[in-house]
Amino acid sequence: MSPSSILRRHRVAALLGAALIISPVVVSFAQNSAGLSTVAATTQTPVAGITAPNGSFAPVIAVTKPAVVTITSIMKAQPQAGDDGSPLGGNVPFDQFFQQFFGDQGMPMPRTPPQQQGPRSEALGSGFIVNSDGTIVTNNHVIDGASSIKVTLDDGTELPAKLVGHDAKNDLAVLKVKADKPLPTVKWGDSSKLMTGDQVLAIGNPFGIGTTVTAGIVSARGRDLHSGPFDDFIQIDAPINHGNSGGPLVDVNGNVIGINTAIYSPNGGSVGVGFAIPSDQAQKVVAKLMKGGDIEYGYLGVQIQPVTPDVASAIGLDHPGGALVSQVTEGSPAAKAGIETGDVITGFGGQEIKDPKDLSRAVADVSPGAKETVNIWRKGKAMQISADVGRNAEDQKTASNGNEGRSPSAEQGLRVPTLGLGLTDLTPDIRDQLNLSENQRGAVVERVNPDKAASAAGIQPGDVIVGVDQTPVKTAKQANQAIAEAGRSGKKSVLLLIDRGDAQIFVAVPFAAG
Structure with missing residues (x-):
């Protein structure tokens, strides 16, 4: 033609x-x-x-x-x-x-x-x-x-x-x-x-x-x-x-x-x-x-996020890199292998993990049922664990961030002037407003100063701080004490683990910006 x-x-x-x-x-x-x-x-x-x-x-x-x-x-x-x-x-x-x-x-x-x-x-x-x-x-x-x-x-x-x-x-x-x-x-x-x-x-x-x-x-x-x-x-x-x-x-x-x-x-x-x-x-x-x-993709069962320079400083890594675990799915291969929230995955199956995308691809390329070595940075130490990779079903999706902009009507809480946060303890009313379970623990963000470091880092009213520098906190007092201790230690930033809706995320807040 x-x-x-x-x-x-x-x-x-x-x-x-x-x-x-x-x-x-x-x-x-x-x-x-x-x-x-x-x-x-x-x-x-x-x-x-x-x-x-x-x-x-x-x-x-x-x-x-x-x-x-x-x-x-x-x-x-x-x-x-x-x-x-x-x-x-x-x-x-x-x-x-x-x-x-x-x-x-x-x-x-x-x-x-x-x-x-x-x-x-x-x-x-x-x-x-x-x-x-x-x-x-x-x-x-x-x-x-x-x-x-x-x-x-x-x-x-x-x-x-x-x-x-x-x-x-x-x-x-x-x-x-x-x-x-x-x-x-x-x-x-x-x-x-x-x-x-x-x-x-x-x-x-x-x-x-x-x-x-x-x-x-x-x-x-x-x-x-x-x-x-x-x-x-x-x-x-x-x-x-x-x-x-x-x-x-x-x-x-x-x-x-x-x-x-x-x-x-x-x-x-x-x-x-x-x-x-x-x-x-x-x-x-x-x-x-x-x-x-069809192709069967490997499944680990973690929510991950990038390791920024502030995060690296907060957890003692000498350079940004790897995939920071913000949440581990209950009953998942990661949970069974002992991977914990706050771990930084730096290697998987002999492959260096430079960012979350590297980990997603590396896990996906592995056949379900394979046993792989996972390199982890945990609380200042490098370690290796073994994980049995699972099967990634279509309904296994990344959790959404959710709960954006929610603000509890709480009693006046404790102040963290260096970060620009107003924290308060969880009360029955706050649990109801945020749809939190009775066993939820942590410090609720009541106020965020728009001119301070926490606001610039993305902290929002309604966030629940459940960990400071990879240590769990159950109350506003514990959160304040842990943040103050991080400041006294000479760190440039503090790493906060936030519950927001159905997801957990790490947020590194620099002290200098406060």
Whole structure:
């Protein structure tokens, strides 16, 4: 089919999908179903280290482009945009998230949502072949909700595809097609070696016009878009648009170092802010998905938070790092292993833990039932314990912060002038107002001076201080004494363990700011 035919086929979809930011492109099933334009493959090999200023990317594209495919997800027609009260018709979960996170500007994922013309519709995305037997990698949101899937190879061949496995948390899926000959493939690269400023190429089928290559650089690493528990996106400025989702991000040697997944767009098109799943993360998940079925994630059962410089100072660590345990779920693997609130997890399974994300990924990568060594910093000492990793069920969610802004009507309590806190003991009336159990102990924050350190640290009226510098406190007097002792010891900050709603959090409050 000629490029002009492709444009005629997908022009409506491209226009209607312009405000979206998941990159598949959607067209009516009833429209012309002819194949995409054919691009001849070549046997040229890539030139290692080639860069645009010194030469052409053509040798790299010659060996990578034949392995990039267009994925057509056929599904039942969805309600029209706005029928469910959302601008996207409620069809693309990831895009709904981006709308929520970025507001009306949106954060598109390069798939265009199915349009509602006729009984069925098509959503177009991209993918790439990782095994000559027809194994294909793409985004989960490209095939989510599909009743059938079709793959169009770079030479125009159309093949039915089988869904081998998918994982919504990592937004990855593996497909399989049967061909009468070995298919061209691309190789995985090492995304851990990427540096800001490195050149990259994004390949995919934007707006359904045919396989397209764009060039750019790595703009940033480790972007957390809050779309899932394992966010660690590569940010790039290579233009990606609707239909690019699932396509490969390759380096100048032609190796896949990412999977194009999302874009930020205030106008529906590329503005040079795109995001890709790193290959090191994707490759592990894909290897599991190739075996079929769902992925079982490990589960430890702790709420964790970052170790800030103030927290590190309060607990005697010489530098910030690790994951601070703010709460341990009763009966969880962590509780059974002896992990305690206030512990800082600095290592897991032989891997250094630099921040909470490191721990989340490390635990998730472990098969349920495995026994792993956990490195812990507890009350000024380093130690190791062994934990049996559990299974992470879908209903095991991180507790919400809750109770924000609640203020008890309490009797006048004791003052902590250095921090700007007014504390009082728990009374039956306060328990009722804060929905606290009868066995709850601690010091209630009655007042917070907006000009003092506690306010700057985020302490709120209604918070219940249950620990000071990893020592439990049951009353306002004990809390005041413990805070005063921390000040006399010469520490720069004091570590408070706060009960707030259904969650416990550590808050480090610097004395100097008081």
